Amino acid sequence: MVWDKRMAKIAVTGKGGVGKTTIAAGLARTFGSRGYRVIALDMDPSPNLASSLSCKPAEAAAITPLVEMEDLILERTGAPPEGGGMVFKINPKVDDIPGRFGISCRDGVRLLVLGSIRTGGGGCFCPANALARRLVDHLSGTTDLLIMDMEAGVEHLGRGTTRTVEALLVIAEPTVKSVDAAGQIARLAHDLGITRIFGVVNKVTDGKGEPFLSRLATLGVSPLGIISFDPAVQQADEEGAPVYDLPGGEGIRARIGEIATALEERLGLFGKKEVRRGS
Numbered sequence: 001m002v003w004d005k006r007m008a009k010i011a012v013t014g015k016g017g018v019g020k021t022t023i024a025a026g027l028a029r030t031f032g033s034r035g036y037r038v039i040a041l042d043m044d045p046s047p048n049l050a051s052s053l054s055c056k057p058a059e060a061a062a063i064t065p066l067v068e069m070e071d072l073i074l075e076r077t078g079a080p081p082e083g084g085g086m087v088f089k090i091n092p093k094v095d096d097i098p099g100r101f102g103i104s105c106r107d108g109v110r111l112l113v114l115g116s117i118r119t120g121g122g123g124c125f126c127p128a129n130a131l132a133r134r135l136v137d138h139l140s141g142t143t144d145l146l147i148m149d150m151e152a153g154v155e156h157l158g159r160g161t162t163r164t165v166e167a168l169l170v171i172a173e174p175t176v177k178s179v180d181a182a183g184q185i186a187r188l189a190h191d192l193g194i195t196r197i198f199g200v201v202n203k204v205t206d207g208k209g210e211p212f213l214s215r216l217a218t219l220g221v222s223p224l225g226i227i228s229f230d231p232a233v234q235q236a237d238e239e240g241a242p243v244y245d246l247p248g249g250e251g252i253r254a255r256i257g258e259i260a261t262a263l264e265e266r267l268g269l270f271g272k273k274e275v276r277r278g279s
């Protein structure tokens with residue numbers, strides 16, 4: 001697919017618990033503070049991106065994932081979220097949804113919580129996912145960066161929302177198992193035609209990240225960087241506070257900033273930043 005670089009959709013993926021949400025939030029906030037228009041999409045069936053983005057607590061608490069909004073899905077597609085065997089519209093109206101259901105968070109980031117519908121262990125080609133897919137397409141025309149915090153594993157790759165991304169960021173922990181799982185995601189993504197697949201090794205201790213980054217490279221993942229295990233991240237989690245706003249959060253902020261810069265370079269986003277800053 002031809003990519004004109006006016007915007008980029010970046011999906012953050014990986015096995016459960018590797019740090020997808022922490023990193024997706026950090027990237028969204030970094031890019032937001034650099035002047036990009038950023039929309040963060042929470043695509044996890046158990047969404048929790050709002051707290052890392054420091055959205056307004058009352059607004060965050062009131063969020064229902066879009067794919068669970070039965071009335072809205074019925075109104076827009078003509079069928080309930082999981083279809084119920086009914087014919088439904090695959091191109092429902094979505095242009096009012098970001099304004100109605102998006103919430104404003106720190107660093108200028110806007111958050112939309114889509115969630116994800118799974119039936120029988122897999123994704124469904126159903127009204128809820130048709131609405132989600134249509135919304136992602138629509139958002140592509142309205143923002144600079146779409147940062148998608150995906151659910152763990154590979155199922156989302158079959159759902160159409162991931163297929164159209166310009167870049168996939170696969171997160172792995174510094175274990176052979178985790179890196180190989182990242183490689184599996186990369187292989188499937190590659191088969192779907194996703195060409196820009198980048199990797200980050202997260203929670204590295206004792207500076208032992210390089211061999212895992214090299215292993216990622218042999219599995220078709222272009223290495224982007226390493227993030228050390230940072231007790232401040234864990235501590236913030238225990239306190240239920242976003243690490244990026246806490247004293248002690250400087251370290252992880254700086255590391256994510258480097259990953260963001262590497263992404264800017266690899267995706268050629270520099271021009272956009274300069275234009276926006278200069279305007």
Ligand SMILES: Nc1ncnc2c1ncn2[C@@H]1O[C@H](COP(=O)(O)OP(=O)(O)OP(=O)(O)O)[C@@H](O)[C@H]1O
Binds near residue numbers: 152233
């Ligand atoms: N660099 C890091 N240093 C220390 N702890 C980290 C780091 N990155 C993430 N964590 C911790 O790892 C745990 C999982 O992080 P996070 O929720 O971001 O992962 P996830 O991949 O989104 O998980 P899930 O698959 O459940 O959505 C959290 O407790 C978080 O605080």
Ligand SMILES: [Mg+2]
Binds near residue numbers: 020021022044149
């Ligand atoms: Mg998560």
